[in-house]
Amino acid sequence: MSMSFDPFSQLDRIAQSVFDTSRQPRLMPVDLFREGDQYVLNADLPGVDPGSVDVDVDGHLLTIRAQRSAANRENSRWLAQERPFGPYMRQFTIGDDVAADRISANYDNGVLSVVIPIADRAKPRKIQVESVTEHGHKAVNA
Template identity: 85%
Template structure:
């Protein structure tokens, strides 16, 4: 199998070795949307061991951490090694309108799903409108 020479990838490898970017936390791509009375966050973490995934909430900060280990293959001569490994980190600021106690997470097929329920106090509610004539009738009959 032959690989064509790509000068930009060579420069990237040199920059990685000089600036040691392999130790910097990787950013994970996410989708975030509201569905009914909850927010759903889906984060791509392919090849990550589910045991290394950590989701925590501290006040108004939701933090997701994960580690993807490097391939431990001895006596191989790499022709290409482009799949990133190392630490992944993503943080989100959450407001008062969520129920932090009800947050749940699951990991399936390389996708971490975090469900963030909306707090009862933040849900829309209907307010009854009374007419002035009803208020007068009640005060006369009382």
């Protein structure tokens, strides 16, 4: 499987979703948008253990991990148990246009927010055009 990276790609695809033993996908729905000079990724992770939330970048791969512990209900009789527990993971491929060393994340009120700044080298910039006058002097067109 060859992996090619488009240097202009954004956080462009979900590389993998981890499935639990019952083969039901663990849902970590995300919103991803560009806001000015940064990408913002918001992931719904209600009820996860805050200390288990982990965001790391390895090359072009951004990985989000979290864990939700099972409720300890030894003296209870379950009538419904629909809320999944266990590990959660999502992975995203990021392009060369982001500043991986400046990515920041916070977990608040069940939502993980990851802010991914766009690298300075990827921002459009105006190039000065120089022209040489008849007398051999350089004139700068701003």
